[in-house]
Amino acid sequence: MATSLEISIKEQQGFVEIQLNGEVDISTVSDLKTKLYEVVDKNNCDVRIDCSNLNYIDSTGLGALVGALKKVKENQKNIYIDNLKSNIRKLFLITGLDKVFIIEE
Amino acid sequence: MGQLHDFKENNTNEIDLCIALFPEMVRVVRLTVSGIASTVGLHMDVIEDIKVAVSEICNRLITQNISPSQRCIIKFVISGTDLKVIFKFEDYKPKDFKLFDEEDSFGLAIVNSLMDDVIVENASDSLDIISLIVHLEESLV
Numbered sequence: 222m223a224t225s226l227e228i229s230i231k232e233q234q235g236f237v238e239i240q241l242n243g244e245v246d247i248s249t250v251s252d253l254k255t256k257l258y259e260v261v262d263k264n265n266c267d268v269r270i271d272c273s274n275l276n277y278i279d280s281t282g283l284g285a286l287v288g289a290l291k292k293v294k295e296n297q298k299n300i301y302i303d304n305l306k307s308n309i310r311k312l313f314l315i316t317g318l319d320k321v322f323i324i325e326e
Numbered sequence: 327m328g329q330l331h332d333f334k335e336n337n338t339n340e341i342d343l344c345i346a347l348f349p350e351m352v353r354v355v356r357l358t359v360s361g362i363a364s365t366v367g368l369h370m371d372v373i374e375d376i377k378v379a380v381s382e383i384c385n386r387l388i389t390q391n392i393s394p395s396q397r398c399i400i401k402f403v404i405s406g407t408d409l410k411v412i413f414k415f416e417d418y419k420p421k422d423f424k425l426f427d428e429e430d431s432f433g434l435a436i437v438n439s440l441m442d443d444v445i446v447e448n449a450s451d452s453l454d455i456i457s458l459i460v461h462l463e464e465s466l467v
């Protein structure tokens with residue numbers, strides 16, 4: 222079965238941008254977790270996750286984001302979540318993660 | 327409302343989805359749920375809510391380490407007032423099933439927020455594990 226998540230990583234001036242394209246669920250979350258943690262371990266800087274093309278995320282995906290945030294915070298850095306679609310923003314609100322991450326348009 | 331009426335006219339108020347439940351299959355479940363909920367005539371936002379909640383329950387059942395040979399039956403029952411989604415396996419019921427454990431608070435919050443009722447079926451004489459209920463009156467297009 223074709224993968225339903227593509228992850229692209231770009232190192233920018235002062236931060237790393239991660240673009241998520243597709244769906245994060247129980248079948249794709251391990252790939253997200255591996256790549257997120259690699260970025261966090263390799264770069265001591267802020268991380269911006271562009272969700273313009275993210276169509277779905279479940280609780281396992283939210284857990285992976287929280288895990289990465291904990292690691293980033295150890296270095297006094299942050300994770301910014303950009304361009305959430307309304308269906309995904311709703312899940313951030315329900316779980317209270319809208320107050321944990323910095324969410325930007 | 328027309329589509330729900332058609333369901334009643336044809337006496338087809340139950341739809342069973344029978345699948346081997348493993349991680350790659352949850353996306354198939356989501357697509358199927360969207361199709362069914364759309365056919366019932368539900369509002370787009372409600373379809374999305376059902377899709378998300380059903381996926382969370384699938385995740386939960388997958389983590390119970392049930393043999394893949396046990397196919398999961400997801401039954402959609404459309405009544406006059408409710409859409410009920412019932413989860414069970416063909417001939418197995420996990421003992422002491424909990425909706426979510428402490429480590430999965432996100433899943434619990436999501437399912438409880440999106441569904442009107444969530445019922446863990448404890449009766450030993452039924453294979454039903456859990457039911458999600460959406461009240462249709464406020465949810466139809």
